[in-house]
Amino acid sequence: MNEVSQDQGPHVLAESITQLATGLGAISVGIAPVERFWNSGNNVLDDGSSYAPTGYSPEELLPGARSVIVVVVRIPDGVVASNLSPIDTTYAFGNFGYVHLNRLLNSITHDLARFLEERSWTSLPLGPCGSTRFDRAGYEEGRTIGPLHGIFNLKRAALLAGIGGRARSGLVATPHHGTRIRLGAVITTAMLNGSPVLAGTSCPPGCKVCIESCPMDAINGEGQVDHVACFSDQGRRGHTPAESLHEMAKAVPLVGAASGYLPHEHTAIDGVGNRQCRVLCMAMCPLVKVRQ
Ligand code: SF4
Numbered sequence: 462m463n464e465v466s467q468d469q470g471p472h473v474l475a476e477s478i479t480q481l482a483t484g485l486g487a488i489s490v491g492i493a494p495v496e497r498f499w500n501s502g503n504n505v506l507d508d509g510s511s512y513a514p515t516g517y518s519p520e521e522l523l524p525g526a527r528s529v530i531v532v533v534v535r536i537p538d539g540v541v542a543s544n545l546s547p548i549d550t551t552y553a554f555g556n557f558g559y560v561h562l563n564r565l566l567n568s569i570t571h572d573l574a575r576f577l578e579e580r581s582w583t584s585l586p587l588g589p590c591g592s593t594r595f596d597r598a599g600y601e602e603g604r605t606i607g608p609l610h611g612i613f614n615l616k617r618a619a620l621l622a623g624i625g626g627r628a629r630s631g632l633v634a635t636p637h638h639g640t641r642i643r644l645g646a647v648i649t650t651a652m653l654n655g656s657p658v659l660a661g662t663s664c665p666p667g668c669k670v671c672i673e674s675c676p677m678d679a680i681n682g683e684g685q686v687d688h689v690a691c692f693s694d695q696g697r698r699g700h701t702p703a704e705s706l707h708e709m710a711k712a713v714p715l716v717g718a719a720s721g722y723l724p725h726e727h728t729a730i731d732g733v734g735n736r737q738c739r740v741l742c743m744a745m746c747p748l749v750k751v752r753q
């Protein structure tokens with residue numbers, strides 16, 4: 462780790478965090494002061510281009526929180542290319558789109574938290590913060606088509622931290638890496654300079670590649686994703702919404718089925734033979750700049 466003094470200011474500390482995260486494998490880092498998460502007039506993304514608040518707030522997860530650090534890792538282009546190949550396995554994507562990158566995000570956010578705690582700033586690493594909550598009642602009552610949520614809304618945090626914009630596929634798109642990314646976060650009591658926010662979407666007008674390429678018709682015209690249809694993954698976890706819901710309920714070991722608790726291991730990180738849909742909503746998206 463870099464040697465820095467404990468009394469460095471918000472700007473210098475933010476730069477040290479970016480340097481450390483980049484050295485650990487992040488391609489981008491953004492910072493959002495917690496005030497940006499409040500539903501007040503200064504929330505620059507209350508313009509419909511953001512994500513609705515879900516999960517817990519930074520201060521609920523870490524009392525005294527002042528900043529949220531969002532880190533980005535890129536899904537390797539070769540892994541995506543392999544996923545698009547007409548072979549009968551998505552092994553590479555399962556491992557290096559999900560499992561390994563989840564571990565990397567855990568590792569990066571843990572090391573960032575450790576770095577900050579060594580400087581006396583209490584810090585909570587969240588890693589990739591996968592879906593752990595399922596709003597079953599909301600889904601069944603038709604109040605939402607996207608009922609899966611994490612304990613912390615990483616996509617909303619990414620926008621508030623200036624990582625990118627909300628794409629029509631429902632994913633976050635960065636200026637250089639498109640939607641070919643994974644996100645992680647650290648919540649900290651350190652006061653850090655916020656990154657500039659990039660409002661709006663970078664999707665070309667009229668582009669519907671993600672909507673039309675999804676074999677489950679899981680993305681509607683407003684960019685809302687039917688998580689149950691997506692979870693079913695071409696029948697792998699149920700051919701009908703009811704069957705997919707049943708599979709979700711089976712993933713809940715105790716009383717969680719009623720309250721909507723879902724261990725994230727059952728959503729999309731099996732590792733081997735993952736996603737028969739081949740994640741076409743991301744893989745076909747033209748926003749990415751493929752490395753040569
Ligand atoms: S992950 Fe697959 S099923 Fe889900 S929205 Fe993307 S293409 Fe559709």
Ligand code: SF4
Nearest residue numbers: 628629664668671746
């Ligand atoms: S495929 Fe097109 S509409 Fe969908 S997220 Fe990418 S650029 Fe936007």
